[in-house]
Amino acid sequence: MDVLTYYMTIDRTKYKHLKPSNDKFIRDAILGILIAAKDTTSSALTCFFWLLSKNPEAITKIRQEINKEMMPKFDPADLNKLVYLEAAVYETLRLYPSVPFNHKSPAKPDVLLTGHRVDKNWKIVIPIYALGRMKSVWGDDAGDFRPERWISDSGMLRTFA
Structure with missing residues (x-):
């Protein structure tokens, strides 16, 4: 469902305003x-x-993947087969997130998973740019563009959760 359809068909009884x-x-x-x-x-x-x-080998891999999966006829249903391309996009967003930091505020006092207590309306700043470059998370090559880190040994996209 697209956004326009969503807003046009929303349950109006749930949202008075x-x-x-x-x-x-x-x-x-x-x-x-x-x-x-x-x-x-x-x-x-x-x-x-x-x-x-800056990484011509990545261009070559993306071209090879497109030629293998999308030729001779383009079918949008086959886009999910472009694993390396998607991994390259993920790697780009890891190194250069569109939103480099974010902040959240709890509505009520809470305890984070780390054990830290936070009070109502505190600002919790999340440095997404810095998190994407942490060697403790991504390894010694954290500053390198390496889409392969997103691809599992079975050739599927890896998720980090």
Whole structure:
């Protein structure tokens, strides 16, 4: 389901102040999503192509993968077969996240998984840029562009959770 359809078919009884049938609401919601996604997407793609320009072996692997999986006829259903391409995008976002830091505030006092106590309305800053370069997490080559780190021995995408 796309975003427009979601807002047009939302259960209005759950949200008193949400007026999805109102054209202004829908316009503003879609515009907000487009504006928010525009900068992060352009930033990610800029970094992706810059990293590829510095890593010709990655370009070769992506071309080989496309030629193997998408030729002779392009079928969008086959995009999930482009494992190396997706790994290269993940690696780009690890090194150059579109949002380099984020912050959260708990609504009530809580205890983090680390055992640290946080009070209501504290700001917890998450340095995503720094996390993507931590040698303790990613190894001694944490600063290197290496899409292979996202691919398992079986050739599938690896998730780090």
